Amino acid sequence: MINGYVLNGEARTALNFCSVMQTEGIRPNFVTVALLLSSCASLKDFMYGRCIHGWALRNTRLGFLSRVEVATCLIDIYSKCGSLESAQHIFNALPMVVKDIYIWSVIIAGYGMHGHAETAVSLFRQMVDSGIKPNEVTFTSVLHACSHAGLVDDGLYLFNLMQEDTRRSPNVDHYTCIIDLLGRAGRLEEAYDIITTMPSAPSHAVWGALLGACVIHQKVELGELAAQSLFQLEPENTGNYILLAKLYAAVGRWKDAEALRDVMNDIGLRKEAAYSLTDM
Numbered sequence: 001m002i003n004g005y006v007l008n009g010e011a012r013t014a015l016n017f018c019s020v021m022q023t024e025g026i027r028p029n030f031v032t033v034a035l036l037l038s039s040c041a042s043l044k045d046f047m048y049g050r051c052i053h054g055w056a057l058r059n060t061r062l063g064f065l066s067r068v069e070v071a072t073c074l075i076d077i078y079s080k081c082g083s084l085e086s087a088q089h090i091f092n093a094l095p096m097v098v099k100d101i102y103i104w105s106v107i108i109a110g111y112g113m114h115g116h117a118e119t120a121v122s123l124f125r126q127m128v129d130s131g132i133k134p135n136e137v138t139f140t141s142v143l144h145a146c147s148h149a150g151l152v153d154d155g156l157y158l159f160n161l162m163q164e165d166t167r168r169s170p171n172v173d174h175y176t177c178i179i180d181l182l183g184r185a186g187r188l189e190e191a192y193d194i195i196t197t198m199p200s201a202p203s204h205a206v207w208g209a210l211l212g213a214c215v216i217h218q219k220v221e222l223g224e225l226a227a228q229s230l231f232q233l234e235p236e237n238t239g240n241y242i243l244l245a246k247l248y249a250a251v252g253r254w255k256d257a258e259a260l261r262d263v264m265n266d267i268g269l270r271k272e273a274a275y276s277l278t279d280m
Contacts, residue, residue: 033052033070034073036052037052037074037076038073046078049077056070065093068098068102071093071094071103072102072103075090075103079109080110087107088107091103091107096130099130099132100132101127101134101138104127104132105141108141109141112141112144112145113144117145117154120141120146121142121146124158136174139162139170142158143174144177146158146177152182152185155177155178172200172203173205175198176205176209178194179191179194179195179210180212180213183212183213188210188214188217188219188222192210195210202229204233204237207226207230208226208230210222211230212243215246215250223243224244227240238264241263241264244260245257245261248260
């Protein structure tokens with residue numbers, strides 16, 4: 001029952017069902033505990049997750065905390081809720097031999113999402129040194145962390161590591177991360193060169209990352225190129241037109257910004273409520 005609720009996205013119902021189990025005197029097994037913790041993680045319910053953790057600590061004879069599935073879910077909860085010290089404590093308590101790719105990915109993602117990119121990269125290197133091969137999710141987490149922290153060299157190293165692995169190629173999420181990383185650093189031509197080497201057609205996310213960087217660094221020619229690709233991929237996305245208009249306004253090309261607004265009106269796109277040329 002609990003598994004069904006979790007799989008159908010009804011995490012809160014799954015947690016409520018646990019109360020029914022307790023009322024009827026049904027003792028959960030490690031699978032049930034892992035499912036309940038997974039529900040807590042999806043809801044970012046720190047208090048409920050902490051209660052389950054406390055129950056497991058009081059019942060150590062049942063061995064729940066020695067199960068990597070349970071530990072992974074606990075780390076996921078604490079990481080998502082910002083309690084990285086608790087997440088790290090659980091991670092450290094596990095023997096290295098039981099640490100699989102999933103638990104490494106969760107702890108790396110936790111540090112990455114809270115701005116601790118250097119720690120995320122350090123953990124990634126520890127994982128590789130321990131013989132665990134990173135998967136696509138792990139790469140996405142650590143590249144995202146590098147992007148938001150401006151760790152260009154680390155990000156490029158990791159991206160190149162993926163490209164050198166004949167068993168694994170970067171996917172669109174990885175390309176988006178590396179374009180965002182280079183764009184934030186002002187290395188826009190380098191970012192564009194990577195886009196031109198993509199084995200498949202760049203997605204709207206890839207072009208969007210480049211356009212956003214062009215607005216920040218006022219690179220009009222490259223911004224126009226990215227915008228034209230976005231207009232083809234997402235003809236009804238008002239945000240792309242607004243970004244290009246902001247780029248024009250940032251460099252004083254007010255007539256082009258006005259002309260773009262006229263284009264939006266002609267094709268029936270409605271401006272965002274808070275948008276006007278005076279905002280740019």
